[in-house]
Amino acid sequence: MTLAAQAETVAPRRRFRGLSRLVRNRGALVGVVVVLFFVVLAVFAPWLATHDPFASSFTSVRKPPSAEYLLGTDEIGRDIYSRLLYGARASLMAGVVSVAIALAIGVPLGLIAGYFGGLVDGAVSRVIEALLAIPSLILAIALAATLGPSLMNAMLAIGIAATPIFVRLTRGQVLAVKTEDYVEGARAIGLPHILIIVRYILPNVLSPIVVQATITIATAIIAEASLSFLGLGQQPPNPSWGSMLNTAKNYMTQAPWMSIFPGGAIFLVVLGFNMLGDGLRDALDPRNN
Amino acid sequence: MLKLIARRILVAIPTLIILSMIIFGLQRMLPGDPIQTMMAEESDPQVIAFLREKYRLDDPVPVQYLAWVGNVLQGDFGRSLRTGLPVAEMILQKLPITVQLATMAMIMAMLIGIPAGILAAVRKNTVLDYIANAVALSGMSIPNFWLGIILIMVLAVSWKLLPASGYVPITQDFWLSVRTMLMPAFVLSTAVAAYLMRHTRSAMLGVLSSDYIRTARAKGLLSKTVILKHALGNALMPIVTLSTLLFGDLLAGAVLTEQIFVIPGFGKLIVDAVFTRDYAVVQGVVLFTAIGFIAMNILADVLYIVVNPRLRHPQ
Numbered sequence: 001m002t003l004a005a006q007a008e009t010v011a012p013r014r015r016f017r018g019l020s021r022l023v024r025n026r027g028a029l030v031g032v033v034v035v036l037f038f039v040v041l042a043v044f045a046p047w048l049a050t051h052d053p054f055a056s057s058f059t060s061v062r063k064p065p066s067a068e069y070l071l072g073t074d075e076i077g078r079d080i081y082s083r084l085l086y087g088a089r090a091s092l093m094a095g096v097v098s099v100a101i102a103l104a105i106g107v108p109l110g111l112i113a114g115y116f117g118g119l120v121d122g123a124v125s126r127v128i129e130a131l132l133a134i135p136s137l138i139l140a141i142a143l144a145a146t147l148g149p150s151l152m153n154a155m156l157a158i159g160i161a162a163t164p165i166f167v168r169l170t171r172g173q174v175l176a177v178k179t180e181d182y183v184e185g186a187r188a189i190g191l192p193h194i195l196i197i198v199r200y201i202l203p204n205v206l207s208p209i210v211v212q213a214t215i216t217i218a219t220a221i222i223a224e225a226s227l228s229f230l231g232l233g234q235q236p237p238n239p240s241w242g243s244m245l246n247t248a249k250n251y252m253t254q255a256p257w258m259s260i261f262p263g264g265a266i267f268l269v270v271l272g273f274n275m276l277g278d279g280l281r282d283a284l285d286p287r288n289n
Numbered sequence: 290m291l292k293l294i295a296r297r298i299l300v301a302i303p304t305l306i307i308l309s310m311i312i313f314g315l316q317r318m319l320p321g322d323p324i325q326t327m328m329a330e331e332s333d334p335q336v337i338a339f340l341r342e343k344y345r346l347d348d349p350v351p352v353q354y355l356a357w358v359g360n361v362l363q364g365d366f367g368r369s370l371r372t373g374l375p376v377a378e379m380i381l382q383k384l385p386i387t388v389q390l391a392t393m394a395m396i397m398a399m400l401i402g403i404p405a406g407i408l409a410a411v412r413k414n415t416v417l418d419y420i421a422n423a424v425a426l427s428g429m430s431i432p433n434f435w436l437g438i439i440l441i442m443v444l445a446v447s448w449k450l451l452p453a454s455g456y457v458p459i460t461q462d463f464w465l466s467v468r469t470m471l472m473p474a475f476v477l478s479t480a481v482a483a484y485l486m487r488h489t490r491s492a493m494l495g496v497l498s499s500d501y502i503r504t505a506r507a508k509g510l511l512s513k514t515v516i517l518k519h520a521l522g523n524a525l526m527p528i529v530t531l532s533t534l535l536f537g538d539l540l541a542g543a544v545l546t547e548q549i550f551v552i553p554g555f556g557k558l559i560v561d562a563v564f565t566r567d568y569a570v571v572q573g574v575v576l577f578t579a580i581g582f583i584a585m586n587i588l589a590d591v592l593y594i595v596v597n598p599r600l601r602h603p604q
Contacts, residue, residue: 130308135541263435
């Protein structure tokens with residue numbers, strides 16, 4: 001067990017080095033700040049909102065931004081600022097839940113395929129190749145259409161569409177790690193496969209998966225906004241940035257604020273996750289050690 | 290070389306078979322009876338029995354699958370449940386529009402992404418590099434349906450520089466067609482341009498630090514000659530194959546772009562089909578895109594074999 005003991009003394013230091021590199025990376029730090037900003041908006045939406053996000057008012061239809069309506073009002077007089085706050089909940093939840101679904105299916109499949117190889121690997125890999133041939137947005141649209149339009153189904157569809165990436169990534173990492181001496185050692189002393197996979201392989205393949213998950217949150221948020229924009233995600237009157245843009249495109253000239261703010265919010269939060277992902281990659285990449 | 294290419298094509302066959310099963314299964318998963326969806330108010334049992342017979346709905350699922358695959362292999366993708374038109378015909382009619390859009394977007398992405406990547410690599414860690422990286426990151430993060438709305442507001446409505454939306458067939462008026470598609474193609478190109486920039490940059494950085502570049506510099510060649518002739522040639526190879534693969538992403542991205550700019554292409558076809566619950570069309574479009582994507586993959590690998598002398602002449 002000296003190998004395991006060694007690994008345990010080395011691991012915290014390496015993790016710490018990764019963390020300090022992450023803090024020193026200014027881009028990643030900006031990313032963290034932007035993401036946290038939106039998380040705060042989403043969590044505290046009920047307290048930060050100035051109006052009821054559902055309350056329409058026919059006396060204040062399509063009003064430009066003012067002291068009363070910070071970011072203006074929409075086509076039936078609802079406050080855009082308040083809807084934006086509640087929309088942040090849908091967007092962030094969609095990003096996190098769909099990536100969680102993709103991780104929950106993809107990582108175990110990748111671990112099994114990579115570790116056992118042979119027929120299992122062949123079968124999993126062929127299915128993944130077939131799924132990867134369908135562009136993920138088109139797959140998500142087809143799935144969302146099959147399941148019926150709702151935020152939950154959109155998250156499910158995006159999650160399934162994102163799964164193949166994680167299977168392939170995990171499988172590739174396992175193939176690289178499985179020949180390492182400590183895995184051979186664990187196998188030599190007769191540990192059961194499940195223990196070897198969970199204790200020795202999973203921790204060592206996790207870094208690239210974390211990086212990919214962060215970047216996939218960014219694409220999942222865009223995908224949810226896209227599905228909602230097409231009417232296949234969050235259903236009215238519930239606010240979502242994508243569906244806000246969908247109605248806004250009909251009032252481009254009369255009420256540009258209706259498009260500018262929800263789209264800007266998507267752009268910023270996605271940019272935040274992408275910067276965080278880039279920073280994580282630089283900090284965790286073993287080639288930088 | 291031919292052996293390698295043949296093997297590459299053979300490997301795609303199991304993928305295609307599984308793909309067809311997935312897409313067929315997706316259709317089987319649909320809630321409700323397709324005939325009922327198709328018939329709406331009509332409920333004459335004789336008509337329904339005739340249609341069930343016609344679409345082989347009472348056969349065992351494997352028989353249905355084989356019949357479907359047999360039809361697809363003969364180019365018959367089924368008929369639209371709404372219009373009754375053959376799906377293949379509908380797709381082929383819309384395809385040139387989207388291919389024009391995606392091709393223009395790819396040309397723009399290459400014209401922006403590759404030079405920007407070269408510049409960023411050559412001027413590594415300078416302001417220029419940082420700006421190029423920041424623009425690329427923004428290009429990857431901006432939702433293209435939002436960028437489309439903003440550009441229409443600025444370029445078409447305020448400045449009246451370009452037409453706001455619509456489509457003009459390229460055979461009818463070449464320049465007007467290109468002009469109308471300039472804005473949508475740019476919107477579609479941003480993510481791919483960003484991707485190409487990043488890959489070109491890292492490929493160039495890899496090549497620039499290699500021995501033969503040091504030799505070229507050491508024998509006193511001009512910096513321009515070293516970069517453009519010695520480095521670019523080698524860095525470009527993976528970029529060309531990558532571009533082929535990214536073409537699939539452009540076809541998928543076109544779904545939203547076509548929606549914003551009201552272009553009657555492939556993407557609009559699938560969205561309309563989804564909303565009219567025309568599953569035969571959805572299924573056909575998904576299958577068609579996937580086959581196209583696999584073909585692009587094979588093409589990318591073949592291109593790689595052809596341009597790579599080590600694979601072209603195996604010993």
